[in-house]
Amino acid sequence: MLKTVLIPAAMVLALTSACDKIRTPGNSETQSEAEVAEPADTPPAPETPIVEEVVERASVTLKRAEIDWEAARADYAAREITPGDNTFSVASETELSVPVLLPSAPISTASVGDDDGMQFRPLADGYYAVYPGEAYDMIINGTDRLAAAPGRGLTATDTALRFEETMTGAQVSFSRYGASYLVEFACKSADTAISEGCITEADAKAAVQDLLLAGTQ
16 A cells, blocks of 8 residues: 655755756756847947148248338438437448337447347347336337238338237337337336236337437438
8 A cells, every 4th residue: 555755845945956056057047148148249430530621821921111211311300309318329321221219318239138228239120129127128129021911912101009918018019111110018027017017008108109210221
């Protein structure tokens, strides 16, 4: 006579767990599709084409201005100079490219940097002068070289005073007698130049307007 053997439920669970542990990886059915699937190859990003920007620059031609020496000589002869004025006049034998405008003060013809007084140096295209001051140095440049772009002519008319602030102080540019002039005001103190400046626009223009014609052909 057969006897029915009852197996406890706890033993059934233990046997089932043991069977799961001896399954081979190849037969595992618990791996997710994400674990089995191989990542798809990502196509390389297309290369960004390099666009070369061609900038056409108009050539600039340097030309010598036509100086109105007749007007300069007339103004030189009409100067109002009182006796005792420390006005410098360029020697008549000095070859000048432009009329010379200078402050009314003593001046030295020595090279710039040789002494502490006002200095003057004629150049092939104009002249260069330095006038030392307490708050700033006045640096004057005159030239007959003008930059002309294609299709644009050169003008010999006088222009108004143009004031600009700079990193070292200020400057005033203008044209007269056909020549170009630039008067720089270089502050003695760098801190003053950066902050409030060592000269106002009104004072800078007044100093330029007081320049006297000191030499001409």
